């Protein structure tokens with residue numbers, strides 16, 4: 187009995203079935219993980235490596251105990267198991283005799299790979315090479331790897347990942363067993379995004395926008411955040427300048443985040459007005475625009491901050507988001523125009 191082993195990878199049912207039916211004796215020595223970016227190809231490869239190097243005896247190929255010395259090396263941030271080499275990006279053929287430390291895997295060359303893997307394994311078990319979305323800098327680099335695959339030392343498993351299997355040299359591709367990774371389901375995307383630290387609503391939105399790719403979901407959420415911030419900032423500047431803004435940004439989903447942006451800009455506006463320009467600003471990119479706003483008397487500043495606190499409280503009730511935004515707009519307008527009224 188192997189006990190409760192984990193194999194913590196979302197989706198990838200086909201790959202799980204395929205490797206689940208293999209053993210350390212029957213696993214092939216070279217694989218190509220293909221599929222769109224951000225669906226978990228490299229994550230699967232890392233967990234497969236951890237499974238193969240886990241010291242807990244098991245009849246299952248996929249799974250690790252998370253407690254042995256080997257697993258500890260996979261868990262530690264920045265640490266690396268000496269029998270697991272991961273490299274991403276361009277692969278050069280490399281100088282024949284360049285010295286390089288074992289751990290410096292950032293820009294491994296084909297020749298270094300050959301040299302690394304011609305040495306004995308650290309603990310006498312299997313060794314794994316993950317070449318993530320690798321691009322060959324030259325045909326020579328690809329040929330050097332091809333030669334390595336043809337004469338792979340026993341116990342070495344090489345995994346290449348790529349979103350474009352068609353871009354590989356046919357001679358190289360023919361050496362690799364292709365395992366396809368389809369887009370993640372919405373619920374798997376949702377789980378992964380939550381584990382990455384996104385809130386429930388954001389993860390749901392990301393899963394809907396990502397089309398099964400975590401990379402795409404994260405980008406879409408970033409862009410959404412950035413455009414919300416830009417919209418709210420433009421609205422803030424217009425409102426504080428006493429102009430009637432045509433922009434409407436407040437919805438149930440955007441209200442909290444929008445109010446955060448408003449507060450950040452308001453603090454910068456206030457600090458800038460009270461102390462002059464040379465202060466650390468929360469929103470550097472709006473420093474100039476905020477500097478052009480009317481300056482605020484301390485009393486007005488305190489009043490504005492109190493109104494923004496009120497707005498946050500109202501936002502937690504059933505009051506429509508647009509009404510909360512209008513309340514904030516009036517507060518900004520009042521703060522900005524108070525000065526000009528006095529000086530008029």
Ligand SMILES: [Zn+2]
Nearest residue numbers: 240251254257
């Ligand atoms: Zn283990």
